Amino acid sequence: MERSEQEQHFFEDQLIWMPDHLKREVGQFNVFPLFSTPTNKVNCQPYNRKGFYKISLLKGRTKFSYADKSLEFNDTALLFSNPNIPYAWELLDEEQTGYYCVFTEGFFNHFGNINDYPVFKPGNIPLFELNTEQEEQIAVIFKKMITEIESDYFYKYDAIRALVFELIHLGLKLNPTQSNAADDSNASLRITSLFTELLERQFPIESPNQQIKLRHPIEFADYLSVHVNHLNRSLKKITGKTTTQLINDRIMLEARSLLQHTDWNISEISWCLGFEELPHFINFFKKAEDATPKNYRNNRI
Incomplete structure (x- = not known):
């Protein structure tokens, strides 16, 4: 048996007490607050290729490198990261706060293809600068994710999926030229x-x-x-x-x-x-x- 298969079986054995509905979700999604200080800077540098999609709310002046492009934002931004495209970000201020969530493509099985959304497609810029109202709206969504994942609600991952989709649609609305490219049958x-x-x-x-x-x-x-x-x-x-x-x-x-x-x-x-x-x-x-x-x-x- 391959090492990865052994680890998977071991992992499943340890979760035998957990309902199947939740067991399938563990390891496919997580959400974290982000906080750095001058003595504990948090940078995503250098890039390494993992199988996780990532949505981040970053507050603080930051340099962002995505594939072959480099951008800077001065205050707050919403970032969508595709595991197939190299990216890195570097904190330029003394402190940075925010949130981020990570998830696998499998987390959305039976709910559509996450790669169909323009915010995760190659060639599009996945970084959106936010005003104060937008920042507060998105921070509330991340806080709801943290509340859900810490709860014992049986269907909490369904609720979390809905919150992730809410972030995606907010991103699309911030750049209507992407979301207006609706599919047709031609x-x-x-x-x-x-x-x-x-x-x-x-x-x-x-x-x-x-x-x-x-x-x-x-x-x-x-x-x-x-x-x-x-x-x-x-x-x-x-x-x-x-x-x-x-x-x-x-x-x-x-x-x-x-x-x-x-x-x-x-x-x-x-x-x-x-x-x-x-x-x-x-x-x-x-x-x-x-x-x-x-x-x-x-x-x-």
Whole structure:
């Protein structure tokens, strides 16, 4: 038996007294207050890839790095973190307060796909600066989560799920341009959705032995059983970008992240991203970034 299976069986044995409804939820969700002082700073730095989604209410001037972007906010912000996208935050003030909750994708089984919500989708900015009224509203939700998780209410995790969804919808309302992109049934949107899912499934790259399998438009078209021209027209209609542009943008996003967040050599990163020859990767990167991979990495240290 694998170690993880042994640990799971041991864990279940220790919870034999607990009702099945609650046993399934333990380990899938938790919520914490956040408090730091000048002698006990709390930073999320450096990033490491875990299987947890995270929603944070951060009060205090903070520098936030998400994939290849860096942002700063001066007062209070709501942050949605996807486990597939590298992120880190660094406290710039002497003190910081707030709350955060963490949960797995499985916590929402039978309640829809958490990845369908724009606040967790790659390419969107998951950070929302808040005014005082919004901060108070969101703090109340986190306090309710803490009250629920400390209670002995049998259906407390159902109540907590509703509170998490409330946070998600508040985030969507803070950026209506994301939430207005409602789904419809037209073929172009469906193909775009399938293409995006197929593209994202190849990431993140977690090992120098992992290589993406789909690299070119014709490969995606064959996998989706559509003509490459039809795929390109559909993507252009919905996103405004060609198939090649979307693939290259996602590869560049991962390339920047690997250069910043790993110590892998550039040849390893090149191979992981589907480039059989290192010069091809260097030219590809330089065309998009106007810098070689080595210079880009050195400038981020």
